[in-house]
Amino acid sequence: MNVFLGAYDYIVANSDRFWEAVRVHLTLSVYALLIAAVICIPLGILCAKKQWLTGPIMGLFNSLRVIPSLAVLVIILPIMGTGFAPALVALTLLACPPILINTYMGFRGIEPSIIEAASGLGMGPRMLLRKIELPLAAPLLLSGMKTSAVEVVASATLAAFIGGGGLGTFIINGLGMYKFSLLLVGALPVALLAILSEIGFAGIERAASKYQRL
Amino acid sequence: MSKEAIKFEQVSKTFPKAAKPSVHETSLIVPQGSFVTILGASGCGKTTLLKMVNRIIEPTTGTISVFGKDIRSTPVTELRQSIGYVIQQVGLFPHLTIEQNIATVPNILGWERRKTAEKVDYLMKLVHLPENYKKLYPRQLSGGQQQRVGIARAMAGDPAILLMDEPFGAIDAITRTKLQDDFKSIQQELGKTVLFVTHDVEEAMKLGDRMIVMNEGTIQQYDTPLAVMSKPSNEFVSTLIQADDLFQQLSLMRAGEHMTALPQEPVGADIPRVQTGDSLKTVLQTLLQHNVPYVVVENSSGEPVGQLTLEQLKLGNGK
Ligand SMILES: Nc1ncnc2c1ncn2[C@@H]1O[C@H](COP(=O)(O)OP(=O)(O)OP(=O)(O)O)[C@@H](O)[C@H]1O
Ligand SMILES: [Mg+2]
Numbered sequence: 360m361n362v363f364l365g366a367y368d369y370i371v372a373n374s375d376r377f378w379e380a381v382r383v384h385l386t387l388s389v390y391a392l393l394i395a396a397v398i399c400i401p402l403g404i405l406c407a408k409k410q411w412l413t414g415p416i417m418g419l420f421n422s423l424r425v426i427p428s429l430a431v432l433v434i435i436l437p438i439m440g441t442g443f444a445p446a447l448v449a450l451t452l453l454a455c456p457p458i459l460i461n462t463y464m465g466f467r468g469i470e471p472s473i474i475e476a477a478s479g480l481g482m483g484p485r486m487l488l489r490k491i492e493l494p495l496a497a498p499l500l501l502s503g504m505k506t507s508a509v510e511v512v513a514s515a516t517l518a519a520f521i522g523g524g525g526l527g528t529f530i531i532n533g534l535g536m537y538k539f540s541l542l543l544v545g546a547l548p549v550a551l552l553a554i555l556s557e558i559g560f561a562g563i564e565r566a567a568s569k570y571q572r573l
Numbered sequence: 574m575s576k577e578a579i580k581f582e583q584v585s586k587t588f589p590k591a592a593k594p595s596v597h598e599t600s601l602i603v604p605q606g607s608f609v610t611i612l613g614a615s616g617c618g619k620t621t622l623l624k625m626v627n628r629i630i631e632p633t634t635g636t637i638s639v640f641g642k643d644i645r646s647t648p649v650t651e652l653r654q655s656i657g658y659v660i661q662q663v664g665l666f667p668h669l670t671i672e673q674n675i676a677t678v679p680n681i682l683g684w685e686r687r688k689t690a691e692k693v694d695y696l697m698k699l700v701h702l703p704e705n706y707k708k709l710y711p712r713q714l715s716g717g718q719q720q721r722v723g724i725a726r727a728m729a730g731d732p733a734i735l736l737m738d739e740p741f742g743a744i745d746a747i748t749r750t751k752l753q754d755d756f757k758s759i760q761q762e763l764g765k766t767v768l769f770v771t772h773d774v775e776e777a778m779k780l781g782d783r784m785i786v787m788n789e790g791t792i793q794q795y796d797t798p799l800a801v802m803s804k805p806s807n808e809f810v811s812t813l814i815q816a817d818d819l820f821q822q823l824s825l826m827r828a829g830e831h832m833t834a835l836p837q838e839p840v841g842a843d844i845p846r847v848q849t850g851d852s853l854k855t856v857l858q859t860l861l862q863h864n865v866p867y868v869v870v871e872n873s874s875g876e877p878v879g880q881l882t883l884e885q886l887k888l889g890n891g892k
Pocket of ligand 1: 588589591595613614615616617618619620621622772
């Protein structure tokens with residue numbers, strides 16, 4: 360119990376530093392997720408519609424997936440140096456594959472007859488996308504976002520290694536000073552944030568697929 | 574005088590990389606208000622012919638016009654909003670309620686909510702769907718009910734023309750018969766022009782005022798079901814029709830079992846008579862020979878007891 364008390368005391372005593380770290384951690388994660396979504400959702404849709412693009416793009420992002428998060432950070436380091444920006448780039452790269460692949464699968468999974476009926480009734484491509492394709496692909500797409508979110512929140516810890524700040528700072532310091540309580544100051548909130556984003560996205564995903572369970 | 578709802582002029586379709594055309598050069602007219610069925614074996618080009626009308630498939634050559642207007646002269650989305658389209662897989666939108674599905678075209682056209690809601694109510698009644706289905710989702714309905722929604726959805730924008738590609742093909746026989754009857758009476762009541770693909774001989778004859786018989790991308794015969802049945806234009810048509818043993822069925826059915834009550838007004842003297850024991854094949858021959866809308870059925874003592882019309886023969890075959 361002492362370590363928890365120690366962690367709590369630390370947070371109370373250094374509340375400014377703690378909340379700043381939480382803020383940076385969240386900013387990094389949310390930005391990385393948003394940028395990844397803005398890039399990968401359209402890319403996923405494009406892949407689903409233009410088959411010849413699928414091979415190269417999916418291959419590229421799948422190979423990214425194989426590289427462990429820490430390795431991505433280490434690769435970025437010599438290119439971009441230290442700080443917030445390289446950490447953001449690394450996290451964005453991490454967030455991309457699940458969103459891309461799930462968007463692709465979500466769109467490919469739509470029954471062709473539904474698309475045929477919609478365009479046969481006179482829906483233009485934009486309306487088709489907005490009213491039919493996006494809602495139907497949404498459950499899978501959101502599940503990709505969920506995976507990315509959890510991965511990014513957890514990996515944002517590693518940003519501290521390249522001076523990106525965030526809750527990882529406490530973990531590194533805790534490890535360095537053999538202070539388990541300090542380590543917890545970073546680890547517990549990260550775990551909590553990861554669980555919360557999992558629950559949050561799972562909730563949206565459920566709402567988007569409600570029609571499947573009636 | 575009937576207008577030309579759909580007109581094909583020297584239309585053909587060869588798919589890219591295909592060795593031969595899927596539809597050879599074809600010219601035909603579908604008069605307004607008529608129900609035209611397209612019959613033929615799998616792969617003969619029925620779907621291709623149909624889908625060229627709403628430009629899901631673009632013809633390689635030729636011109637198609639709808640009510641005198643080249644279909645390429647209106648934007649494709651507008652064209653499709655004005656033509657109902659029903660497919661075998663139905664293609665309802667699973668994330669939208671029945672009501673929202675039916676309201677698709679009104680919503681595209683930006684109708685007022687009141688008008689849309691009234692239209693949905695009217696259509697649900699028309700296709701015999703209970704009102705409390707409105708808030709349900711497609712997967713909560715049976716296949717037959719889903720296709721009723723499909724038909725209602727296709728008719729929501731008040732199209733004068735409906736294109737249907739084997740709409741009842743995936744539905745069990747009993748439900749299908751009911752759907753056919755209901756849809757035929759809707760079509761007659763509203764005077765819609767229907768182009769209807771099927772590979773079921775009986776369905777093509779029962780529903781069609783006229784039928785197109787296709788083989789390998791060419792039209793073999795385009796005529797009334799009766800004419801196709803009694804005067805098949807070639808070997809292919811007669812084989813196709815007889816494959817279903819329609820004549821045999823007709824020859825097995827007795828006039829006395831299928832006649833309906835005589836009209837109130839006195840029977841004209843020029844109306845030919847048949848016996849209750851005569852086969853429907855004989856009735857058909859009599860009808861054709863005398864070119865009359867109906868014959869009088871008399872019993873063995875020569876008293877008129879009923880009548881039979883061409884319509885009944887068309888609808889009654891196979892039952
Ligand atoms: N998109 C396409 N690309 C290439 N060939 C096609 C395409 N669509 C149809 N075909 C070919 O055109 C021919 C006619 O096809 P179509 O779908 O019109 O037949 P159908 O009479 O509707 O058959 P079915 O009863 O099986 O539906 C077939 O040989 C088919 O392989
Ligand atoms: Mg077909």
